[in-house]
Amino acid sequence: MDDPTLHEAGELEALRRILPLLPAGDTTELGPGDDAAVVRAPDGRVVVTTDTMLEGADFRLGWSTWHDLGWKAVATNLIDVAAMGARPTSLVVALAVPPSTHVSSLEDFARGLADAVASMAPGCGVVGGDLGTAPHATIAVTAFGDLGGRAPVLRSGARAGDAVWCVGGLGLAATGLRHLFAQALDAAAEPVRAAAERLRAGADGASIEAQLAPVSPIAAGTLLADLGATAMLDVSDGLALDAARVARASGVRIALDGAAVAGAAPGASLEAALHGGEDHALLVALPAGVRPPAELGGHAVRRIGAVEALAADERPGVTLDGAPLAPRGWDPYRAG
Incomplete structure (x- = not known):
């Protein structure tokens, strides 16, 4: 079965396909696979922040791709580390989704994480997390950073x-969000992916990209x-x-x-x-x-x-x- 659901594949098979896609960090001593990761803290202090992204409240799967969601999870969490004057070192990501979700969707999510880290925070690693089930997709990210001897900026x-x-x-x-609500919902107020993709490829593409x-x-x-x-x-x-x-x-x-x-x-x-x-x-x-x-x-x-x-x-x-x-x-x- 080339593209099984999580229900069909099971957790172990899903993790076998997802984990190799995650980036290792410069300060990672032990990444995914054990009960916890081990990350070096050269400064002796660790900057920590956490955030959630909830389907419905924070994103719509009819507009966002899974790659988008991985990318956005990085962009929105690591900027909080940066705002303290720190360099991002690692992320742990918990993802709860319906069992009907295809494993390929989670692979796309992992690729989004990796691509965002490579683009915006090279050297940061995704060192672990959790995979669970929920009626609606929920993403929880905890990010860590190193101050490099600096005082934190408050x-x-x-x-x-x-x-x-x-x-x-x-x-x-x-x-971008205003455009999506105005032009990418059907009569039942459900997201329309084709309409969102047209907006993204058109004159309003920069604002759609900034949102998604x-x-x-x-x-x-x-x-x-x-x-x-x-x-x-x-x-x-x-x-x-x-x-x-x-x-x-x-x-x-x-x-x-x-x-x-x-x-x-x-x-x-x-x-x-x-x-x-x-x-x-x-x-x-x-x-x-x-x-x-x-x-x-x-x-x-x-x-x-x-x-x-x-x-x-x-x-x-x-x-x-x-x-x-x-x-x-x-x-x-x-x-x-």
Whole structure:
């Protein structure tokens, strides 16, 4: 049987086909096959983050390929490691899917993991995980990183006088999702793969790609840390909401320049750039005298604002061209 389901093949056969596709990392001493992996931690400290992707809430199998899902799992998790100023070293990936899922789909997922690591974080390894069953596909990823002797870059370090920069684009993923909902659902509101593929191949392809298989500036994290970044985070829930998180943690005002934000959002509206989410760009505060390169790892670097001190009775927050900006963005508990 060339393309069995998981029910037909069983776990051992599925793993036999999947595991050889996973990349080994530079710091991996023991990868998949034992009860746990062994990974070297040269710095003596380990940066750890975890995230889930749930079918329905975070992706639709009618729009995303399994390769897309593997790719996106890497892009969305390793950017959090990068935002701490660390180099990604390893991933563990748990995947629960219906037993009717074909083993070839999981092979495509593994290839997506491997291709994304090779493209965005070479040297990082997929060192283990878990395979289980569930009525709907669920992906859980834990990512690890090494600081290489650096201090971690926190959200709480932005200082008055710092410049605020964005590495990567804003608003395009939200624009792609809007196109998919408008043009790739049938009358019963079910995803239509053919329609999604037409969009991906057409004039709106860049925004569809940004939604389904984003490319995040993972390599820029350590470079920005070395430039003296005082605060940094992954823009995953929308610029307005994520900038507000930095402002609150640092006890400052983040003053955004509307024209500069629009310049960081080619192909997207200012509304999408501010509130759309899933950009997986890096928002970073750098000392005023530091000017980063115009591009890092193939991603544009743009100054979009400044960090300002608060008046005695003023609360931390974000402004856009001097006016208060509501911290509105993606909130899974308020979606729908």
